[in-house]
Amino acid sequence: xxxxxxxxxxxxxxxxxxxxxxxxxxxxxxxxxxxxxxxxxxxxxxxxxxxxxxxxxxxxxxxxxxxxxxxxxxxxxxxxxxxxxxxxxxxxxxxxxxxxxxxxxxxxxxxxxxxxxxxxxxxxxxxxxxxxxxxxxxxxxxxxxxxxxxxxxxxxxxxxxxxxxxxxxxxxxxxxxxxxxxxxxxxxxxxxxxxxxxxxxxxxxxxxxxxxxxxxxxxxxxxxxxxxxxxxxxxxxxxxxxxxxxxxxxxxxxxxxxxxxxxxxxxxxxxxxxxxxxxxxxxxxxxxxxxxxxxxxxxxxxxxxxxxxxxxxxxxxxxxxxxxxxxxxxxxxxxxxxxxxxxxxxxxxxxxxxxxxxxxxxxxxxxxxxxxxxxxxxxxxxxxxxxxxxxxxxxxxxxxxxxxxxxxxxxxxxxxxxxxxxxxxxxxxxxxxxxxxxxxxxxxxxxxxxxxxxxxxxxxxxxxxxxxxxxxxxxxxxxxxxxxxxxxxxxxxxxxxxxxxxxxxxxxxxxxxxxxxxxxxxxxxxxxxxxxxxxxxxxxxxxxxxxxxxxxxxxxxxxxxxxxxxxxxxxxxxxxxxxxxxxxxxxxxxxxxxxxxxxxxxx
Amino acid sequence: xxxxxxxxxxxxxxxxxxxxxxxxxxxxxxxxxxxxxxxxxxxxxxxxxxxxxxxxxxxxxxxxxxxxxxxxxxxxxxxxxxxxxxxxxxxxxxxxxxxxxxxxxxxxxxxxxxxxxxxxxxxxxxxxxxxxxxxxxxxxxxxxxxxxxxxxxxxxxxxxxxxxxxxxxxxxxxxxxxxxxxxxxxxxxxxxxxxxxxxxxxxxxxxxxxxxxxxxxxxxxxxxxxxxxxxxxxx
Numbered sequence: 001x002x003x004x005x006x007x008x009x010x011x012x013x014x015x016x017x018x019x020x021x022x023x024x025x026x027x028x029x030x031x032x033x034x035x036x037x038x039x040x041x042x043x044x045x046x047x048x049x050x051x052x053x054x055x056x057x058x059x060x061x062x063x064x065x066x067x068x069x070x071x072x073x074x075x076x077x078x079x080x081x082x083x084x085x086x087x088x089x090x091x092x093x094x095x096x097x098x099x100x101x102x103x104x105x106x107x108x109x110x111x112x113x114x115x116x117x118x119x120x121x122x123x124x125x126x127x128x129x130x131x132x133x134x135x136x137x138x139x140x141x142x143x144x145x146x147x148x149x150x151x152x153x154x155x156x157x158x159x160x161x162x163x164x165x166x167x168x169x170x171x172x173x174x175x176x177x178x179x180x181x182x183x184x185x186x187x188x189x190x191x192x193x194x195x196x197x198x199x200x201x202x203x204x205x206x207x208x209x210x211x212x213x214x215x216x217x218x219x220x221x222x223x224x225x226x227x228x229x230x231x232x233x234x235x236x237x238x239x240x241x242x243x244x245x246x247x248x249x250x251x252x253x254x255x256x257x258x259x260x261x262x263x264x265x266x267x268x269x270x271x272x273x274x275x276x277x278x279x280x281x282x283x284x285x286x287x288x289x290x291x292x293x294x295x296x297x298x299x300x301x302x303x304x305x306x307x308x309x310x311x312x313x314x315x316x317x318x319x320x321x322x323x324x325x326x327x328x329x330x331x332x333x334x335x336x337x338x339x340x341x342x343x344x345x346x347x348x349x350x351x352x353x354x355x356x357x358x359x360x361x362x363x364x365x366x367x368x369x370x371x372x373x374x375x376x377x378x379x380x381x382x383x384x385x386x387x388x389x390x391x392x393x394x395x396x397x398x399x400x401x402x403x404x405x406x407x408x409x410x411x412x413x414x415x416x417x418x419x420x421x422x423x424x425x426x427x428x429x430x431x432x433x434x435x436x437x438x439x440x441x442x443x444x445x446x447x448x449x450x451x452x453x454x455x456x457x458x459x460x461x462x463x464x465x466x467x468x469x470x471x472x473x474x475x476x477x478x479x480x481x482x483x484x485x486x487x488x489x490x491x492x493x494x495x496x497x498x499x500x501x502x503x504x505x506x507x508x509x510x511x512x513x514x515x516x517x518x519x520x521x522x523x524x525x526x527x528x529x530x531x532x533x534x535x536x537x538x539x540x541x542x543x544x545x546x547x548x549x550x551x552x553x554x555x556x557x558x559x560x561x562x563x564x565x566x567x568x569x570x571x572x573x574x575x576x577x578x579x580x581x582x583x584x585x586x587x588x589x590x591x592x593x594x595x596x597x598x599x600x601x602x603x
Numbered sequence: 604x605x606x607x608x609x610x611x612x613x614x615x616x617x618x619x620x621x622x623x624x625x626x627x628x629x630x631x632x633x634x635x636x637x638x639x640x641x642x643x644x645x646x647x648x649x650x651x652x653x654x655x656x657x658x659x660x661x662x663x664x665x666x667x668x669x670x671x672x673x674x675x676x677x678x679x680x681x682x683x684x685x686x687x688x689x690x691x692x693x694x695x696x697x698x699x700x701x702x703x704x705x706x707x708x709x710x711x712x713x714x715x716x717x718x719x720x721x722x723x724x725x726x727x728x729x730x731x732x733x734x735x736x737x738x739x740x741x742x743x744x745x746x747x748x749x750x751x752x753x754x755x756x757x758x759x760x761x762x763x764x765x766x767x768x769x770x771x772x773x774x775x776x777x778x779x780x781x782x783x784x785x786x787x788x789x790x791x792x793x794x795x796x797x798x799x800x801x802x803x804x805x806x807x808x809x810x811x812x813x814x815x816x817x818x819x820x821x822x823x824x825x826x827x828x829x830x831x832x833x834x835x836x837x838x
Binding site (some may be wrong): 042043045046055056057058060061062063064065066067330347352489490491492493494495496497498500501502503504505508525528532535536538 | 645647648649650651653660662665684687688691692694695725726728749750759765766767768769770771772773774775776779780781782783
């Protein structure tokens with residue numbers, strides 16, 4: 001996308017035409033329509049609603065749900081600083097202030113000339129090369145004061161993004177440790193050929209033998225999911241690759257999509273072969289929009305090679321194709337039923353389960369939703385067989401795991417380990433020292449203290465979707481937890497009462513403590529909110545939202561207590577001070593005229 | 604033989620497909636709700652119907668009953684959570700019961716009494732939610748919205764008008780109407796629509812009818828919401 005759409009290249013009618021006036025494409029239409037003016041004026045929403053024959057209120061409902069859709073004007077340069085804790089640790093707040101000062105604007109407000117707006121956004125998946133930002137959807141990493149100065153100048157000069165220095169937009173893979181998957185050099189189609197040779201049943205049996213479990217965090221057995229969808233009644237089954245990698249601190253899918261896209265798409269075709277699915281979607285998070293052109297190119301070359309389309313690899317009846325569906329800044333869409341709602345062009349609100357997606361998913365059709373890494377790993381199963389795959393890892397966690405390592409270490413990046421690797425080993429490999437804590441699995445994961453570093457990455461011990469954020473002895477774990485609490489409050493979809501109000505209340509309590517107004521009663525209320533969120537929330541977002549607070553309160557309680565005005569009871573009334581007038585009247589100031597209020601003074 | 608589960612130790616018969624809440628109410632056991640309505644599919648957003656079934660917290664309105672389940676509902680723990688949820692609903696909006704014309708007929712207020720909510724406990728959010736008085740017959744006071752989406756569903760599924768929808772996200776979620784102007788007067792909303800008569804709280808109010816029923820004779824003046832709802836289920 002270009003920076004300054006001075007003359008719109010496309011009209012709204014073109015966009016509606018391109019999407020066949022299909023209401024399930026509403027989110028895609030809104031994303032495209034926003035390119036015309038940089039935001040979505042009210043009359044555009046009315047026109048879109050009329051053209052799709054849906055209520056305008058529904059269009060407004062969707063436009064208001066996603067962070068990257070704007071129903072009010074934003075700058076022609078829209079700068080969003082990534083605000084994960086790792087960005088904060090690298091000084092993103094100072095850089096944001098500096099940029100705003102140089103541009104004479106306030107954070108979060110549009111400049112008077114409409115040129116630029118600067119604010120923050122949730123983790124953009126560049127924790128290994130932060131602090132990071134998105135400018136009109138394009139990612140820039142490795143920000144520092146020099147770069148911020150240059151960016152301010154480029155914006156002031158109104159230089160189109162395409163003419164900004166190319167090295168700004170260079171995103172490194174930072175692969176530091178390779179194992180089975182990242183070492184795989186597979187010609188496109190090799191895994192599919194092997195799976196087709198086994199037949200659909202044989203292939204599913206191979207998957208069963210592999211014990212491959214979902215890499216998105218929940219760890220559900222992939223073969224069981226596939227078999228359920230396969231056995232579910234209904235034609236036109238669907239395979240969805242969940243590339244809505246929004247968990248703060250996770251960026252492995254970014255690397256897989258950037259450099260191993262063939263493995264991911266081949267995995268989707270392998271799933272389609274097992275399930276007899278005909279349609280595939282890659283749900284790409286809005287933050288990774290910049291990957292789309294190269295992903296489309298990979299899809300095109302796979303179609304040309306007969307690896308997508310009709311009669312794949314000459315197999316009659318094996319018809320399957322993939323389209324890319326963009327997200328627009330909503331972490332909750334990583335939840336599979338919210339993702340399906342979003343895929344249908346709706347607000348990303350999690351559905352009531354059951355029915356599960358494998359029975360009733362996209363448009364009511366049986367649907368498999370798998371993580372990017374899970375799908376890529378199925379290539380290994382197809383090539384080497386299920387048993388060979390299951391030979392690495394632990395009893396309940398077969399194969400390897402990609403970890404996205406960031407924070408306080410010498411070499412942040414992607415590390416692939418067999419399951420069962422101890423935390424301590426990982427810390428040693430990435431050059432971390434004086435480590436106080438590790439947040440495994442992102443904001444919704446676990447915070448491990450140093451006495452737990454012998455624990456292992458595995459579903460049966462420390463499960464993870466891949467995030468691994470390291471905090472050394474200089475970090476304050478209260479700040480870490482507070483950043484995550486802010487994240488969940490921002491990302492709550494607002495559907496259910498406990499999560500909508502509870503995350504906002506929790507944010508309020510954490511801010512109260514941060515501002516130095518905390519009392520012990522607040523910790524009791526925080527405990528109560530944590531429990532209610534965990535118990536009563538509609539989906540995993542709400543039930544995971546208190547995790548960072550629960551863990552840090554348990555393991556790093558002094559970080560909270562030192563922020564309390566009083567641990568026990570702090571009287572507002574100072575008895576000795578109240579005697580000041582009496583002392584003055586009697587002209588006494590000897591020790592006998594004072595009340596001792598502190599033990600140490602008695603000596 | 605009919606299937607049954609145990610609700611707070613009492614056997615409750617059910618038919619396949621019935622939810623915990625439906626079966627319980629028919630059997631004369633009250634599980635509270637705000638977003639649930641017998642004529643609509645379960646919504647599961649208010650979470651007041653939360654119960655513990657086989658040790659897990661679930662929404663009674665959305666969870667099909669299962670043979671032999673032990674369900675905990677009317678216990679200090681579950682009622683404590685419900686009171687907390689009510690307090691959350693009160694603090695996130697602007698609810699001034701004494702001056703609200705829905706007072707005495709409001710389900711949120713009645714549940715506040717039912718669950719002995721004595722304080723609002725949490726800090727108030729005091730959101731800025733302007734009212735919409737544009738329509739000749741109906742006033743919208745968004746300050747009291749609890750996002751049950753009953754008006755959204757009634758207008759879409761029964762009235763066939765889709766006058767209402769939710770926009771925004773999280774704590775900024777809010778109700779909008781189906782007009783570019785954002786004004787109810789510019790929609791095809793009518794006071795006889797089901798959506799105009801389904802709000803459990805005081806958002807959708809008929810003009811010129813306020814305070815028509817004297818205090819002492821309002822819906823929940825003489826009977827609790829518990830007994831009213833159970834009577835509805837048995838009729």
